[in-house]
Amino acid sequence: MTIATEERQKYVEVKNLKKYFKVGRHAILKAVDDVSFHIYKGETFGLVGESGCGKSTTGRTLIRLYDATEGEVLIDGVNVHRKMSRKELKELNKKVQMIFQDPYASLNPRMTVKDIIAEGIDIHNLAKSKKERDEKVYELLETVGLNRDHANRFPHEFSGGQRQRIGIARALAVDPEFIICDEPISALDVSIQAQVVNLLEKLQRERGLTYLFIAHDLSMVKHISDRVGVMYLGSMTEVAESDELYDNPLHPYTQALLSAIPVPDPDYERSRERIILEGDVPSPVNPPSGCRFRTRCPFATEVCAQVTPRWTEQRKDHWVACHLYDDEYKGNFNR
Amino acid sequence: MENILEIKDLHVSFDTYGGEVQAVRGVNLQLKKGEALAIVGESGSGKSVTSKSIMQLLPKPAGRIKSGEILFEGRDLTKFSEKQMQKIRGSEISMIFQDPMTSLNPTMTIGKQIMEGLRKHQNMSKHDALQRAIELLDLVGIPNPEERVKQYPHQFSGGMRQRVVIAIALACNPKVLIADEPTTALDVTIQAQILDLMRDLQNKMDTSIILITHDLGVVANMAQRVAVMYGGRIVETGTVDEIFYKPKHPYTWGLLSSMPKLHSKNSELLAIPGTPPDLANPPKGCPFAPRCPHAMKVCTEFMPEFTQASDTQQVACWLQDERAPKVEPPETIGVGGAGR
Numbered sequence: 001m002t003i004a005t006e007e008r009q010k011y012v013e014v015k016n017l018k019k020y021f022k023v024g025r026h027a028i029l030k031a032v033d034d035v036s037f038h039i040y041k042g043e044t045f046g047l048v049g050e051s052g053c054g055k056s057t058t059g060r061t062l063i064r065l066y067d068a069t070e071g072e073v074l075i076d077g078v079n080v081h082r083k084m085s086r087k088e089l090k091e092l093n094k095k096v097q098m099i100f101q102d103p104y105a106s107l108n109p110r111m112t113v114k115d116i117i118a119e120g121i122d123i124h125n126l127a128k129s130k131k132e133r134d135e136k137v138y139e140l141l142e143t144v145g146l147n148r149d150h151a152n153r154f155p156h157e158f159s160g161g162q163r164q165r166i167g168i169a170r171a172l173a174v175d176p177e178f179i180i181c182d183e184p185i186s187a188l189d190v191s192i193q194a195q196v197v198n199l200l201e202k203l204q205r206e207r208g209l210t211y212l213f214i215a216h217d218l219s220m221v222k223h224i225s226d227r228v229g230v231m232y233l234g235s236m237t238e239v240a241e242s243d244e245l246y247d248n249p250l251h252p253y254t255q256a257l258l259s260a261i262p263v264p265d266p267d268y269e270r271s272r273e274r275i276i277l278e279g280d281v282p283s284p285v286n287p288p289s290g291c292r293f294r295t296r297c298p299f300a301t302e303v304c305a306q307v308t309p310r311w312t313e314q315r316k317d318h319w320v321a322c323h324l325y326d327d328e329y330k331g332n333f334n335r
Numbered sequence: 336m337e338n339i340l341e342i343k344d345l346h347v348s349f350d351t352y353g354g355e356v357q358a359v360r361g362v363n364l365q366l367k368k369g370e371a372l373a374i375v376g377e378s379g380s381g382k383s384v385t386s387k388s389i390m391q392l393l394p395k396p397a398g399r400i401k402s403g404e405i406l407f408e409g410r411d412l413t414k415f416s417e418k419q420m421q422k423i424r425g426s427e428i429s430m431i432f433q434d435p436m437t438s439l440n441p442t443m444t445i446g447k448q449i450m451e452g453l454r455k456h457q458n459m460s461k462h463d464a465l466q467r468a469i470e471l472l473d474l475v476g477i478p479n480p481e482e483r484v485k486q487y488p489h490q491f492s493g494g495m496r497q498r499v500v501i502a503i504a505l506a507c508n509p510k511v512l513i514a515d516e517p518t519t520a521l522d523v524t525i526q527a528q529i530l531d532l533m534r535d536l537q538n539k540m541d542t543s544i545i546l547i548t549h550d551l552g553v554v555a556n557m558a559q560r561v562a563v564m565y566g567g568r569i570v571e572t573g574t575v576d577e578i579f580y581k582p583k584h585p586y587t588w589g590l591l592s593s594m595p596k597l598h599s600k601n602s603e604l605l606a607i608p609g610t611p612p613d614l615a616n617p618p619k620g621c622p623f624a625p626r627c628p629h630a631m632k633v634c635t636e637f638m639p640e641f642t643q644a645s646d647t648q649q650v651a652c653w654l655q656d657e658r659a660p661k662v663e664p665p666e667t668i669g670v671g672g673a674g675r
Contacts, residue, residue, distance in 0.1 A: 050522035159610050189377040190549055194593035194606035201603070216522065223595035223604065246597065260527035262552030263597055266575045269555045276531055277524045280492040 011178060011210050012039040012062070017071035019054075019061045027285050031057040033234040034071070036311065039178075039227075044204065044211040046225030046242065048218055048257070052281060054234040055214050059180045062212065063096045064089075075178065094124050097171035101183035103163035107155040113166055114151040117141070120174040140169040144199060161192035168199065178210045185220065197224055218261050222246050227317075230254050233292040234284055236311075240318040250320045253293045291323065299324060303332045338406075339543050340366040340389070340428075340511055345403035347384050347393065356615045358384040360567040362403075363641075366511065371537060371544040373554040373575075375590070376564035379611055382547045385564075386513045388413075389545075390430055391420045407511070426456035429504040433516040435496035439488040445472075445499050446484035452506045471502040476532060494525035501532065508540065515547045530556055551594060555579060560647075563587050566612045566622025568638075573648030582668060583650040586623045592667045605665060621653065629654060629662045 019032040032054040039045040047055045060066050062073055064080050073080040075096060084092070097120075100106035107116055117137050118127075127133035138148040144165040155163060164184060171179055181200065185193040201224065203209060215221050221228060222242050229239040230253065238251040249255045256275045263269060277296045282288055288295050294304040307329070309321040323329035347359040359381040366372050374382045387393050389405055391412065405412040407428065415423070424430075429452075432438040440448060449471055450464040459467065465484070472480035475498040488496055497517065504512055517533070518526040534557060537544055546557055554561055554575065561578040563571045563586065571584040582588055592605035609626040612618050618625065624634035633653050642655040654662050 050524060161610065189611075190551075191377060191589060191593050191607040192610070194604040195608070198604055198606050218523070219595045219597045222597065256524060260523045261597065262526070262530065262550065262556045264551035264555050264579065264591065264594055266555045266579050269552075274527060274531070276527050280494055280525070281522075 008040040008043075010038045011041040011076060012045075012212070013074040014038065014058075014062065015072050015074075017058065017061060017073060018069045019057050019066055020069045023285060029285050030234050030287060031284060032061060033287075035231070035234075035236045036071075037229050037236060037239055039210060039212060041210055042204075042208050043226040044213050044224055046221035046228040047212060047214045047231060048216060048221050048228060049231035050216060050257075050281060052233075052284060053231040054284070055231050056182055058231070059098075059182050059212060059214050063098065063180060064092070065098075090124065094120075094174045095176055096178045096180070097174065097176040098180045098182065099164070099167050099171050099184045102187050103160050103167055104187070106167055107163060109155055112152050112154060113141075113158075116155070116166060117151075117169050117173050120170065124174055126174065136173070137169075140172055143172065143203070144169045145195075159192075160188050161195060164188060164196050165199070168196075168203070172203065172207075176209070178212070180212045180214070182214045183216070184213075186215065186217065193220065200224065218257065219263075230257065233281060233287055235292055236321065237293065238318075238320045238322075240315075244315070244318055248315075248318070250314055250318070250325060251293075251322050252297050252299055252324070256296075291321075299333055301332050303329050337368055338365045339368045339408060340364075340545075341404075341406040342385070342389070343404040343406065345385065345388060345405065346401040347381075347388050347398065348401050349394075349398045351397065351615070353615050357617050358398075358567055358614055359388070360614075360617060362564075362567075362569055364562060364569065364572075366543050366545060367560075369541050369543055370560060371546055371558045373546045373548060373558035373561045374564055375548060375551065375554055375561060377549060377611055379614065380564040381567040381614075382564050383515055386430070386515055386545060386547055389511075389513065390424060390428060391415065391417075392430075422456070425452045425504075425509075426507040427509055428511040428513065429507070429509040431497075431500050431504050431512065431514040431517045434520050435493055435500050436520070438500055439496060441488050444485055444487055445491070449484075449499070449503050449506055452503065456507050467506070468502075471506055472499070474505075474536070475499070475502045476528075477502075494521055494528060497521060497525075497529055498532065501529075501536070505536065505540065505542070509542060511545065512542045513545045513547070516549070517546070518553060519548070519550070526553075533557065551579075551590065563590070566617065567614055568622060568651065570623065570652070571648075571650045573644070573650075577645065577648045580668075581644075581648070582664065583644050583648070583655065584623075584652050585627045585629055585654070585662075588664050588668055589626075592665050596667075605667065621651070631659065 014037050017032055017035045021029045021031055023029045049055045061068050068081045114137050117140055118133055121127050121133055127136055137151055141148055141150055146165055185196050213224055225242045228242045228245050230237050232253050238254045249258055256277045259275045279296050282295055290306055291304045291309050294300040303323055309323050310326055311321050313319050314325050324333055342362055342364040345359055345362045349356045349358055362385055376382045388400055400413050446468045449468040453459045453464040453467055469480045469484055477483050477498055518529050558575050561575055562569050565586050571587050589607040607626055612622050620635040620637050621639050624630045639651045639653045641649045641651050644650050653659055
């Protein structure tokens with residue numbers, strides 16, 4: 001990356017985003033609680049974390065599939081969550097597309113592949129004639145590595161990897177600028193995962209797409225992302241460029257997460273020291289006070305329960321929310 | 336070391352509306368005493384069907400063992416009646432299933448579910464069984480076992496439920512433990528806990544383990560020996576070091592190269608083109624031939640035999656034949672997944 005960060009255009013800006021769900025009469029589930037980050041134009045931003053950490057909710061709230069409880073999201077300078085006319089909303093939907101996790105559930109089984117892919121083209125009137133519409137569909141099918149004979153078939157005739165390709169073709173149909181990939185490869189076999197990831201990377205190079213890549217597979221996220229954000233229980237714990245994050249993880253949670261990944265290398269597995277976290281992720285309905293990770297953190301002290309950690313830049317472009325690195329609280333730890 | 340379990344030329348088929356699906360087509364496997372053997376492969380490669388055949392848990396009447404032997408301590412399990420199998424299941428061979436959310440009975444307390452096997456197989460009194468259940472919960476790392484034993488599955492988290500499933504599986508000190516994707520449904524930090532626990536228990540109890548998984552990281556972490564399955568057949572077996580550092584089969588090369596390396600710089604992943612074969616209509620020759628970059632004419636026509644690559648490594652590939660051209664594995668092979 002030769003362009004200096006200052007000059008790079010922020011395509012997506014998320015500021016203090018909160019998304020709460022009501023569960024039961026009095027309880028509130030804080031799925032996303034005060035999350036801020038930005039995504040530069042043309043990059044891939046990876047979002048990782050364990051199940052229930054709010055990564056998918058963040059992705060969905062970003063494009064108004066959920067209404068935000070508080071905070072704002074700017075996509076290409078436009079505030080997504082303000083009141084919008086139908087026309088404005090349509091414009092937003094054309095710019096931003098999504099690829100879903102489960103290729104078996106995200107395609108309508110009663111529609112042909114052609115109609116699935118062309119749905120966006122129809123809605124946005126992107127084809128003037130039936131012939132142009134067909135041509136567009138054929139072209140998209142070829143772009144994603146399928147062929148035009150597949151157009152008249154139904155989703156059940158395809159394998160998981162092929163279905164995910166159809167999902168990608170559907171997302172590309174309206175010529176989007178920004179694609180949210182919500183665990184696009186977790187339901188696929190290892191050898192097929194690489195095919196889909198390579199396809200996503202190729203499309204990014206050719207079309208200058210911006211991706212938000214949500215996943216729990218940390219090694220794949222590292223492979224595809226330029227920058228990575230780590231979430232835990234609804235809050236962002238660390239954001240950095242992906243090599244920096246994997247080489248110098250600062251937050252104890254990131255360190256534990258990285259050390260937990262089993263690596264396909266027996267020698268390395270035999271010799272490595274693992275940080276094994278105790279216990280489970282607490283409930284987001286009643287999260288711990290202060291730092292949310294403190295109940296499982298090997299370094300936690302009283303201050304972690306009392307004060308919510310500040311979001312600070314520890315190295316260039318490497319942000320972390322942990323008292324261990326905060327000048328004001330550093331003294332409370334003896335490391 | 337002696338073989339505790341031996342599978343000889345196993346063929347398993349399913350009768351479906353679309354015709355016969357040959358899920359397992361001639362599998363040979365040996366499990367030695369005290370070792371952890373991993374069976375890796377993609378979905379549909381036949382790894383779970385192989386393990387279910389051992390337990391005689393194939394869905395009846397669709398699934399049936401067509402031929403072959405499964406020798407457990409010299410006795411052929413395929414000849415056993417249901418009644419005889421019930422004596423084996425849970426006491427001598429037990430199983431850990433993939434999804435801890437569905438493999439426990441939601442209407443029974445955890446304690447009752449652990450005690451079930453103990454009472455049945457070992458004729459323990461209620462009191463003794465309860466004591467043993469508490470011990471087992473403690474062994475698998477569940478805090479407060481005296482209280483927890485009275486609780487129901489919904490009061491446990493996913494990782495804790497998998498610990499309970501492991502406790503049930505280990506209750507009668509089985510000789511063989513089959514773990515079918517034991518950590519796939521869990522998060523990474525919980526997966527690390529469970530793998531750690533399983534390795535620890537293996538050392539303590541001297542149980543032989545068959546680990547079924549698609550995650551090569553888990554294999555490197557747990558197993559001593561590996562069998563790679565593809566299209567209903569085993570394509571390569573060897574020690575864990577041989578499979579990871581000196582693999583001989585192009586499918587094993589492909590599997591290893593399609594995974595991103597954690598500690599190296601980004602380069603394009605080497606994907607295996609195409610999709611796995613349809614076992615309703617299995618290929619005549621090597622099942623991997625249509626996707627193999629080194630496929631020759633013979634590969635599509637004849638099934639390759641096993642050749643001995645070392646004392647412990649066997650591979651079924653025509654490239655091993657002396658008449659075949661020399662093919663070097665891709666550069667990514669041999670450096671290990673850590674990418675140093």
